[in-house]
Amino acid sequence: MSPERRYDALVVGAGPAGLAAATTLARAGRSVAVFDEQPTPGGQVHRAVAAVPESRRALLGPDYARGREAVEAFLASGAHHIGQASVWSAAPGRVGVTVGGVAHLVEGDAVVLATGAYERPFPIPGWTLPGVLSGGGAQTLLKASGLVPEGRTVIAGSGPLVWLLAWQYLRCGLTVDAILDSTPAGNRWRAAPHLAGFLASPYPVKGLELLRAVRRSVRVVRGVSALEAVGEDRVSALRYRVGAGAWVEMGVDTLLLHQGVVPAIELAASAGIRQRWDRDQLCWHPEVDAMGRTPLAGLYLAGDGTGIAGAEAAALSGELAAHAILGTSEGGRVSGLLAQRARWLRGRRFLDLLYQPAPAFRVPAGETLACRCEEVTARALGEAAALGVPGPNQLKAFLRCGMGPCQGRLCGLTVTEALAHHSGRTPAQVGRYRARVPVKPLPLAALAAMPATDDERRAVER
Numbered sequence: 001m002s003p004e005r006r007y008d009a010l011v012v013g014a015g016p017a018g019l020a021a022a023t024t025l026a027r028a029g030r031s032v033a034v035f036d037e038q039p040t041p042g043g044q045v046h047r048a049v050a051a052v053p054e055s056r057r058a059l060l061g062p063d064y065a066r067g068r069e070a071v072e073a074f075l076a077s078g079a080h081h082i083g084q085a086s087v088w089s090a091a092p093g094r095v096g097v098t099v100g101g102v103a104h105l106v107e108g109d110a111v112v113l114a115t116g117a118y119e120r121p122f123p124i125p126g127w128t129l130p131g132v133l134s135g136g137g138a139q140t141l142l143k144a145s146g147l148v149p150e151g152r153t154v155i156a157g158s159g160p161l162v163w164l165l166a167w168q169y170l171r172c173g174l175t176v177d178a179i180l181d182s183t184p185a186g187n188r189w190r191a192a193p194h195l196a197g198f199l200a201s202p203y204p205v206k207g208l209e210l211l212r213a214v215r216r217s218v219r220v221v222r223g224v225s226a227l228e229a230v231g232e233d234r235v236s237a238l239r240y241r242v243g244a245g246a247w248v249e250m251g252v253d254t255l256l257l258h259q260g261v262v263p264a265i266e267l268a269a270s271a272g273i274r275q276r277w278d279r280d281q282l283c284w285h286p287e288v289d290a291m292g293r294t295p296l297a298g299l300y301l302a303g304d305g306t307g308i309a310g311a312e313a314a315a316l317s318g319e320l321a322a323h324a325i326l327g328t329s330e331g332g333r334v335s336g337l338l339a340q341r342a343r344w345l346r347g348r349r350f351l352d353l354l355y356q357p358a359p360a361f362r363v364p365a366g367e368t369l370a371c372r373c374e375e376v377t378a379r380a381l382g383e384a385a386a387l388g389v390p391g392p393n394q395l396k397a398f399l400r401c402g403m404g405p406c407q408g409r410l411c412g413l414t415v416t417e418a419l420a421h422h423s424g425r426t427p428a429q430v431g432r433y434r435a436r437v438p439v440k441p442l443p444l445a446a447l448a449a450m451p452a453t454d455d456e457r458r459a460v461e462r
């Protein structure tokens, strides 16, 4: 479906946050367009939830299946869903988007960016070998296409998604040969002061049973402090150490790596929203208030793109952003939403500190690739830092890192943290890659086909 020229509100992202914002706005009588790269609504957590067979929905678990209600409410609300739409620019009043090979500039009085999260890089030796995937990538294949790995499968890393993926695989009848848990033991003590908030939040109900079920069926190796994937044309083994112990080698056909997710900030940053370094989540957070308002009038943010808080908090923040747009008075429904969201956020702080990935897995060394697109090694980053490179943007001129097709999404945090490490500065002092429009690849043919006048628009839409 091609977008119309103008709507009351434009929403980027059809995950829990974007769907809640759009449904609330459409129910209030606003014309709304929701753009998403995925063909069907649901976002990362509920990817393809209304499109997959019932049997797969059931295997993926109740939290996944529940997403169908939000998708159905959204589809019934009258909001327009424009799938397979890649949004490459956003500003108050307007987004730039490519749909079906044609670029469009679409206008809207309010713009909500609900772009969600992507996985934190996990740069270890051998992470580019075929057979090594990210845990989220593997879960995407499972949700969208029902694909599971064959042969010996190991999941390594830390964070809730490690356990959720193992649990989903077990329900599909798969054997997970091991979980190599790289959560540093000291994290427990740092997280402990926030245990009360966690216990008072709805998180324990969600997670504890799942953890127990996985531990009953899968061998879990705790305290993994070093990890390598080994192989010639593809991964055939992995090597790991526990603490300062000896290296252990085990054969493997598929190695799945995951160490948390981080906000997708590129659209917000390219629009001029300031980002600050979050020391608990170890990533950038955009400047936004509890209602999703940004310093730019008419531009709102919601969901994990503002800081990782999970699907439920994302949906609440999407609804809050809609109320900010509608001008709903604070109190009543709005204060209820704020209170519910605060409960999720309190629980989250414990998880953030508990699952904070170890420095050794965030700042690679030696010949490990930091930037996969331009094949820049960790050693090269260190050498450039020794020459006095001030930050990631200057580093591009030295090494081209961050200039490949992923536009720095995959190596951005690694580069910031590596430069900070080598130069004795904080990530906040080092800074990040500047996000520039277009933030997603935009074919020249699509740009050339962009209708500029009404006549051209009619010709393209016909």
Ligand SMILES: Cc1cc2nc3c(=O)[nH]c(=O)nc-3n(C[C@H](O)[C@H](O)[C@H](O)COP(=O)(O)OP(=O)(O)OC[C@H]3O[C@@H](n4cnc5c(N)ncnc54)[C@H](O)[C@@H]3O)c2cc1C
Binding pocket: 012, 013, 014, 015, 016, 017, 018, 035, 036, 037, 038, 042, 043, 044, 045, 046, 085, 086, 087, 088, 114, 115, 116, 117, 118, 119, 136, 137, 139, 140, 161, 164, 261, 264, 267, 302, 303, 304, 305, 309, 310, 311, 314, 315, 440
């Ligand atoms: C790979 C992955 C898998 C995850 N799986 C789970 C899970 O199973 N369970 C769980 O509890 N949490 C999961 N999470 C965490 C989860 O993303 C969030 O907690 C929750 O989905 C946040 O909702 P959201 O609406 O903020 O964003 P999301 O659900 O991430 O939705 C954001 C949407 O925005 C779209 N988008 C982003 N940028 C653009 C753009 N420029 N143009 C067009 N569309 C764009 C994306 O395609 C996506 O559909 C996962 C995260 C990742 C990265």
